[in-house]
Amino acid sequence: MMEQDGVILKVVDVQKSFEGVHAVEHVSFSIKKGQIKALIGPNGAGKTTLLNAINGIMPPDSGHIFLLGQDLVGLRTDKIAFLGLSRTFQLVRMFSINNATVLDNVMLGAHMKLKPSLLESIFLRGKVEKEEKSAREKALELLKFVGLERAADTVPTALSFGNQRLVELARALMTEPRILLLDEPASGLNDAEVEDFTKLLLSIRDKGITILLVEHNMKLVMNIADDIVVLDFGKKLAEGSPQEICANPEVIEAYLGVTNKECDTII
């Protein structure tokens, strides 16, 4: 399948069930390059399941997922990462064994670029150290970008939950992704932090990175999403611009509620 109209990711008729329960049913949508697309819906609607299907952690039972025309279904997670897809997790997943620092975590994002090998680590020290140095500089730059440059040498568990999310974001950016999947990145952030985070996401988009965002914070979603997909009980309920979603009676019924002040601001 060829790339059409600048489509970067195309989800086609994806289905996933767990022991007879349909978590995702016949969902299709596509994301254009450089867009911020939001995936919203009530808890248990299948949002995280869909993200897990896209990045290969839990492949779908049927359907196709195309990244720039290449089908991801059947590929292992690490192979999908090489194609330029990175993600963060709903509950942060930090590397914390052996006192790994925040900087170590972010630098792991350079794994695909460095492709570490045993023999090089021992015998080509000059090359390895040179590459490490530039990776470290880039990691520090990204930590600065998310505002955590001073936390570089601390262990991630010493940071607040919100800051650990930012480390995850920096780590994902370290892979130089084409598309970034973010699983509820703003949960647990206060209003001021959400505002900073909004700016951060917009500047990531301005770098040309496409974002697929699962989020419950409607203020964030309505402010930055170019396009929204609404899931309910595993099915696609609606798809469209924030204005269209806010005006959709079914979405209001299922998820947004009748009085939604985030919607009022944009209509």
Added chain:
Amino acid sequence: MEKLRKVWWLIPVVLIILYPVTIGGKSAYWSGILVFAGIYVILAVGLDLLMGFTGQISVGHAAFFAVGAYTSAVLTVKYGFSPLLAMFAGMFLSGTLAWVIGRPVLALKEYYLAMATLAFNEIIITLIVGFENITGGASGLRDIPPFGIFGLVLDNPLHYYYFVWAVVLMIIASSVLIIRSPFGRTLVAIHSDELAASTFGVDCAKYKTRVFVLANVFASIAGSLFAHYMGFIAPDDFGVSTSVNILVMLFLGGIGTIYGPILGAIFLKLLPEITYLVQDYELLLNGVILIIVLVFMPKGIYGIFMTLRNKAFARAGK
């Protein structure tokens, strides 16, 4: 102070070189003890890469110690290989075997992995006992020739001491270089969270297998060094109790630090020399020490050492 941090490793190297001519007093007995300590340092460092860094439990690390020792012994005794060539053959065989069994075995996790490695250790021992006409069976293989390099036969414990510790230092240096590289960071990521690591392009099975191969090639080298030093080997030297002993060294010294297991190995090998009065109770003593360490000092000997060092640096004023 910064300079001292960079060259501190010269201190143990100098100690190793000077030891026989000073404290050791050129005594063959003490050189011999430290040959054993060195061999166990190799085993402990390899297991630390596999277990301390990559998080893959092995209760059968002595299996490839046996493969190395028996390859060396059989090839030199029965087929007239030179010990050096036999050692390389053992490394090649161990590496290949580890590569073949690595992927399926390391797909297992935690208890299951522990059971599988323990079973593998038992299988190797059973095979050695079973193939009696090649391996000498339960009664062992004798008359294994001593190591020789470039026509120089190392039948003097002092010479062998220097040879073994040269190998030990090379293995330690390689291991430290590995953990201080992106490779080491990848291992720690696999240890922390395989699923998250794979989202960063880490092929976990491949990296686990690589470390498994490396650790077992190290174990094989230790086996060859052991066989040619002893001149006689028997299956008992390589049983599960030996594997457990190596595990004790890791926890005693401080797992996941490379330096810790080195200290643990030396400590545990020297301990019987100091407490020889209770030698009959050596196993009991090991057990008691392990329990004390796990309960009261989970970071091991190296942890104590680091705490003291940090205090000293703090007192010296920044």
